[in-house]
Amino acid sequence: MKISSIIRNGLVKENPIFVQLxxxxxxxxxxNSFKNSIxxxxxxxxxxxxxNIVISIIRKFTPDKIRIPIFIVVIATFVTMTEMFMKAYMxxxxxxxxxxxxxxxxxxxxxxxxxxxxxxxxxxKSAIDGLSMGLGYAVAISLLGAIREIIxxxxxxxxxxxxxxFQPAAIFVAPPxxxxxxxxxxxxxxxxxxxxxxx
Amino acid sequence: xxxxxLIISNIFVNNYVFARFLGICPFLGVSNKMETATGMGLAxxxxxxxxxxxxxxxxxxxxxxxxxxxxxxxxxxxxxxxxVQFVELALKKMIPTLYSAMGVYLPLITTxxxxxxxxxxxxxxxxxLIQTTVSAATAALGFxxxxxxxxSLREKMEIADIPEALVGFPITLIAAGLMSIAFSGFAGLV
Numbered sequence: 001m002k003i004s005s006i007i008r009n010g011l012v013k014e015n016p017i018f019v020q021l022x023x024x025x026x027x028x029x030x031x032n033s034f035k036n037s038i039x040x041x042x043x044x045x046x047x048x049x050x051x052n053i054v055i056s057i058i059r060k061f062t063p064d065k066i067r068i069p070i071f072i073v074v075i076a077t078f079v080t081m082t083e084m085f086m087k088a089y090m091x092x093x094x095x096x097x098x099x100x101x102x103x104x105x106x107x108x109x110x111x112x113x114x115x116x117x118x119x120x121x122x123x124x125k126s127a128i129d130g131l132s133m134g135l136g137y138a139v140a141i142s143l144l145g146a147i148r149e150i151i152x153x154x155x156x157x158x159x160x161x162x163x164x165x166f167q168p169a170a171i172f173v174a175p176p177x178x179x180x181x182x183x184x185x186x187x188x189x190x191x192x193x194x195x196x197x198x199x
Numbered sequence: 200x201x202x203x204x205l206i207i208s209n210i211f212v213n214n215y216v217f218a219r220f221l222g223i224c225p226f227l228g229v230s231n232k233m234e235t236a237t238g239m240g241l242a243x244x245x246x247x248x249x250x251x252x253x254x255x256x257x258x259x260x261x262x263x264x265x266x267x268x269x270x271x272x273x274x275x276x277x278x279x280x281x282x283v284q285f286v287e288l289a290l291k292k293m294i295p296t297l298y299s300a301m302g303v304y305l306p307l308i309t310t311x312x313x314x315x316x317x318x319x320x321x322x323x324x325x326x327x328l329i330q331t332t333v334s335a336a337t338a339a340l341g342f343x344x345x346x347x348x349x350x351s352l353r354e355k356m357e358i359a360d361i362p363e364a365l366v367g368f369p370i371t372l373i374a375a376g377l378m379s380i381a382f383s384g385f386a387g388l389v
Binding site: 021022023024025026028029068069072073076077079080083084099102103105106107108111171174175176177178179180182183184186187188190191 | 273
């Protein structure tokens, strides 16, 4: 597989959120503000890329029968490292992400890439795959986070956009808004972007 | 928080699917048929309760005693993965009918974030053993309820005339959103 097609797969064609619908929990939960979305994206990209690299390195001598527990331990190690790093240097973000930071371990996206790509491909390609899948995740969650914050709070990155008189639709920051907006985004993706790849 | 308040809170007010976004993957994945939804719901209830109790004991008896709190994530996920494996083997031997009813869903539970999420949240909230058990069981029941509700909706939607772009996951997500609005009506009960 060519490098360019790996990148395109991750970002658009096989976008983890819009197409594969994996790793949804954190997308819905953390996208209540643009800032949190970016923070979560950075954490996921870091864990996904690093775990893909390590799993690709050890793929030759990983016994087939116990590969899943081994992958999980590798992923959990990087998640713990990210967690400790954020706790030490980014305390407010660590508080905002809360339970969803340790839950990156069970984010199906990461295990899915380990199983379907990193355990079969070389180190460099696996790193590119992790990076582009992570970026695909980042695009989706940031888009959702930005729209939710603009409609639901009238601000972006905490900066007020429309002045004092604006009445935000608070439902979009609340859980129901996340479900409905993601549904609409996937429908838009299906209508405008998916068809191009069908040809 | 009293036990009764905890039960109402976990099932209705702070439903783990509609208000806390845990367990969304299986919620979307296996909710297309009533039968599979029930099987998955049963399996998750079973594993979540057991996993929470076991991780609670490990946290209090091992991690806290030796000051290994930072290993929580790794230890918990390993415990859950082996527990799922163990439950699978035990059910196969002892209750074959139940095993065949929820067979394929068992391995999937390891990556269901509700199991790990509830285990970690119970520790963070500082619950005792009884509260942990009740909280885990009701959290899973709330998941069960959400799964069954959406499954019954999706069975109806299969024969409905939906715009092409919305067929499948988009309409399911929007339906889940509307249901989440309904559930937010329970706010203030506890």
